[in-house]
Amino acid sequence: MTRRIALIGGGAAAGPVVAPELRQLVGSEDELVAYPSRVSVFPHTALELLLQEVGHAEAAVAAVDDGVAAIAIDSVGDYGLAAMRASLPVPAFGAGEAGMAAAGAEGRRFTIVTVWPPSMNFILEGRLRAYGHSGACAGIFNIGTEPDVSGPEGPGAYLSRIKSGHRSVIDKAAGAIATAAAQGAEAVMLGCTCMSGIAATLAAQASVPVINPLAAAVAAAAKAEAVPPPETLADRKDMLRAMVDAIPQQPAEACPVCIEAPQP
Incomplete structure (x- = not known):
């Protein structure tokens, strides 16, 4: 059926x-x-x-x-x-709920890597508190910046740059994941479901589990x-x-x- x-x-x-x-x-x-x-x-x-x-x-x-x-x-x-x-x-x-549960499974310390700038972290922080994972999350790595979203060209221009240069986004995310692992993170959750398409690529390069929250x-x-x-x-x-x-x-x-x- x-x-x-x-x-x-x-x-x-x-x-x-x-x-x-x-x-x-x-x-x-x-x-x-x-x-x-x-x-x-x-x-x-x-x-x-x-x-x-x-x-x-x-x-x-x-x-x-x-x-x-x-x-x-x-x-x-x-x-x-x-x-x-x-x-x-x-x-x-x-x-968010499924991804955080998977990242923090068996008591793991995890980090979140997101394409959002820091001003958007209030959403992730709110979900961490609501689901009881604040203590397990070692931090949020933002590979986007405030000017990317609020610059004179606006967020649409940022979107266009991402779509035309995805390799740079992958490299930034992979670098953040590597840094998180070096700092002791036992897993990484991707901080935006729009990263689902590059999740497998990032996971293949990482030394720790990379959680795709949308897939979860x-x-x-x-x-x-x-x-x-x-x-x-x-x-x-x-x-x-x-x-x-x-x-x-x-x-x-x-x-x-x-x-x-x-x-x-």
Whole structure:
């Protein structure tokens, strides 16, 4: 029997062609389907993060209405995860939660390496606290800088530079992983699901395990069993849709850190 698994959010894996590193994590007859958030704001601050919580929850509702059997959130911020688990009749897994659990397995000390600049660390730090991993995380390595995102050319220009020069991104990430290992990290979690496409390349060069958080969430969703349906008032779905309906007319904000695939 074919099971449909929803990828909630945006990024490389949510494109029309499912990334091969994710395809191999589900059954041969199973299907990964992307449900991007209709709230097209990048979470530079806690306010935009709150908006994305709503957008991701609404996308998850649409996925369940389409008959998906499980949900994986395509973001280490796990936007809307608590709301999904409280209101949806299918299991939901966050990349941040799954990735941190894998990185810290068996009491390992781990480090996070991300393409985001330090100003975005509040999202990762919030997830570390929420999941009880703050003590196990030895630090966050940022290979992106503030000018990359907030410079005069804007985040769109940064995105273009990343897409046209992926080798430099891989080299920076590999260098950060090597430094983390030299400083005693026993594992490294990649700090953005947009790094999924280069995860295998980075892992092959590393002396410690490199965790792809998106792959961890998809793998968990693929193995998940049914959950008891929660008691949720039917009108809440309509209320949520009405809130999000007011947003799609706004200009979309490009994610300044997405990487579609490694380039030669």
